[in-house]
Amino acid sequence: MKFTLLKTDKECKARRGRLETDHGTIETPIFMPVGTAGTVKGVLQRDVKTEVKAEIILGNTYHLYLRPGLDVLEKAGGLHKFMAWDMPILTDSGGFQVFSLAHNRKLNTNGCEFRSHIDGSKHLFTPENVVDIQRKIGADIIMAFDECPPGTADFAYAAKSLDITQQWLERGLKHFDSTDPKYGYSQTFFPIVQGCVYPDLRRKAAEGAAKFYREGYAIGGLSVGEPEEVMYEMIEVVEPILPSDRPRYLMGVGTPANILEAIARGVDMFDCVMPTRNGRNGMLFTREGIINIKNLRWKDDFSPIDPDGTNYVDTTFSKAYLRHLFVANEMLGPQLASIHNLSFYLWLVNEARLKIEEGTFLSWKNMMIKKLTTRL
């Protein structure tokens, strides 16, 4: 994998870059649609490519490991072939998901024992086997196994948790570097910077990760309930420490406004379930603001879903039609809204790239954020 930093903004930390993988090139800043279990929910792969214009998608190690399982994925020749997606895939490490299992997980320094949410069966994730699992899934970008403390963790808990994450990082790296790609194309390993809402811990985490000088870095454990300002502050704390010639991936973030603010602070990669999850509930993100398509006000608004949209859905169907689909509980409603929202997120990062290239990112960002947070 090769990252080229093409330009850094003069007024803020925004960066324009290019990430080359064996499955294709990714222009950064980039948003990665979430394909939890080998599918971007409700959207055909062809549409993820041609309508959404995604350049990379994310898969969830925890979910894929449980279903369809590694035996199936290996026999298929990896996730790319299994789901018929020939562009890059990044997998998370499962750390966040097993953390979410709360009382159904048992942490020790070796790893984390957990019970499947599907059938209650027992499993163990370790820094080493999580690398093996992601190699077998066939991700282009593999994440380190991390301990995710709750957003409300006190300093002592967060510090102890970071110690574990840092030990696991060393073990994961060692294991990654001593194993080979599974399917003939190269695979890359990103450390994850944790440290909760504590600047000292974040600094320690970033320094501990930076010293390995890997091909990219993730910032984890944010957007988990802390105020947005704290999230931005944590990015500002770690940004100068992370190698500037490596991409930075802010995990699980966020709203369109969050993404622009994080880009302004030097982040290059994003993923979030929000465009699909909120889309399935009838919330549309547009360049004029947020639409709740179920509202009566759209009942006879026959204007296109997004007159400026660049995909088939936005210009073909009206707001009134999309509202009708949601009111009538028709599957097509969530499908169309998911395509729209994902396409909007990809439009947003593409626009950010153009503005960085032009040198007008900061003023554009400030103008956009007002619009993006408006409720129509």
Place this chain on the structure above:
Amino acid sequence: MKFTLLKTDKECKARRGRLETDHGTIETPIFMPVGTAGTVKGVLQRDVKTEVKAEIILGNTYHLYLRPGLDVLEKAGGLHKFMAWDMPILTDSGGFQVFSLAHNRKLNTNGCEFRSHIDGSKHLFTPENVVDIQRKIGADIIMAFDECPPGTADFAYAAKSLDITQQWLERGLKHFDSTDPKYGYSQTFFPIVQGCVYPDLRRKAAEGAAKFYREGYAIGGLSVGEPEEVMYEMIEVVEPILPSDRPRYLMGVGTPANILEAIARGVDMFDCVMPTRNGRNGMLFTREGIINIKNLRWKDDFSPIDPDGTNYVDTTFSKAYLRHLFVANEMLGPQLASIHNLSFYLWLVNEARLKIEEGTFLSWKNMMIKKLTTRL
């Protein structure tokens, strides 16, 4: 609307025809995907056209009348514009749906009073206003309002019910002929032949309808629980009575085998929810037989969903992947299965057309029926 009978089979009653409407030409025999509430469930309009290769779809008057309602549909300029579908649309008359409301309907000779299944509000359908409603929906082909007796109705009930349907037909026709198309393109009215499972009543119904010599005829009230042989017998009873130069539409039928048997008996048009409804439950119709994709046997079958399929879905995704989507309750499963099944139904009628043209329909049909009813 213009129907041209291109060829009639020498060994059976199968017919190859062409139906021209202001929204395009329909080759018969044809299958019409059901778009109950202005959407073919789970399938984007573009895919109904290019992947399924539908030539006409069906809308449900009862559902569209209640939601989005005629005010919205009229303001949109009709259902075609509302749902962004520029090919032909046939609407049923709502007779079957209000019949299904059982205790929530009140029949009199004027029409049928019923309560909405959505909010309990009271409504009245009459032979006249059902024509008006379908004109406002903007259907290319409009159905007469009929009384649908249950499949188990005794002769006396069925005879009385047919009297009502025949009176309503006269009233509907008179009203249709004295009103104009709503949106500038022509609209056509089909009588519906009822008569339950009683040959005498079916004969009477067919004669009563045939005398008006309309542009097409529907056969209703079949596939509602009676044995398949009885359904075929009823078709055989009415077929010689209906004008041979007019298309015959068998409402709500059926399995792929039902469709081939009905084609062999002179039917030209079909609709059924089976390909989408069963598809959403993981049942796939293929030319080798019926697949329950949830079965364990497909777990690591990486062959295409349908290697002979002519759409994007069939050849892009594997059985193992589709099974995984269903096991994981992913929306994409029902979406892919619906596209596959609809496409298969359209393939089947297309193939029937070719075989009729070649003069090999009957032997092909007999061979196919064995396969189509096999459980894989």
